[in-house]
Amino acid sequence: MKFCSGCASPLLYQVPEGDNRERACCPSCGAIHYVNPKIVVGTIPTFGNKVLLCKRAIEPRYGFWTLPAGFMELNETTHAGALRETWEEAGAKATLGPLFTMFDVIRAEQVHLFFRAQMDAPEFSAGVESLDVKLFAEEEIPWDELAFKTVSKTLTLFFEDRRQGQFTLHTGDVYDHTDWPLDSFKA
């Protein structure tokens, strides 16, 4: 961030009065441009004992499998955003269940929220960001071809909780999203 989005003046990085962090400050109009983590919302869509995964048609991680998820938009709730992504990426309608995982992905400056979701029918289709969409039983999950750590952790916890017959919220952090360079992820 080099210029003020309100008045186009060059920004100065300094600690505003009463604050304790450096921010992008505009010396002309006085605006302070804060940058905060973004929320990624997604689902674990299930039909019977199977979970729906999408094969990514976009970078990063083109060709790898993921749960449907994406950035939460303005003017929607986390619940609505999770269902919207499930529809856009996987062409699936579902009934949302409770929040299941919340992961801080620190280096990517994101918080990932995955909700359990019961598909209304075994109907789905690849959206523009997906090459393929498919239902997988636990023993069919392509563990070595999953796109992101938050997806593999969420799936691992999901199957563990399911075996124990009780689902609980899991929170934690993932410093890096995956093992490939961050630049390719944030692009």
Add this chain to the structure above:
Amino acid sequence: MKFCSGCASPLLYQVPEGDNRERACCPSCGAIHYVNPKIVVGTIPTFGNKVLLCKRAIEPRYGFWTLPAGFMELNETTHAGALRETWEEAGAKATLGPLFTMFDVIRAEQVHLFFRAQMDAPEFSAGVESLDVKLFAEEEIPWDELAFKTVSKTLTLFFEDRRQGQFTLHTGDVYDHTDWPLDSFKA
């Protein structure tokens, strides 16, 4: 947002290729400037049967009582942010418990996360954003002087769950944060 923060060119609002929403697009450098909801993290700090509240020394809602909470920063987890706010606003050290409420505050473009937290000692002090900090028993809570709906909902649910002897995660949405004009809140 009128100008590109990367190159200072005037922005155009249009739907980028492959997207389905209007975004602030830069015709010069090609940057797309997304705007997404922000995360507010806070705690319900308790010592014995009492809850710690802060009297706000800043607008909006100057003089009203709130749970310690504030915007999540980059390079911290939701947990670390919640404890940081508890320290900055209430001068209290606490041990974080589970996530207790997650509220979408749609009009304010925020998601509020409140964690239960056990204070390490009955020690606290007003930070620069607080006029006063005090421990309240349930019957002492100043319900008519609470700053935000997410705070009053969180406290109501906290006492309900405590009476039932079991705490669970509660999620929901609050279209408006409070009944006063939004402009004063977002300022």
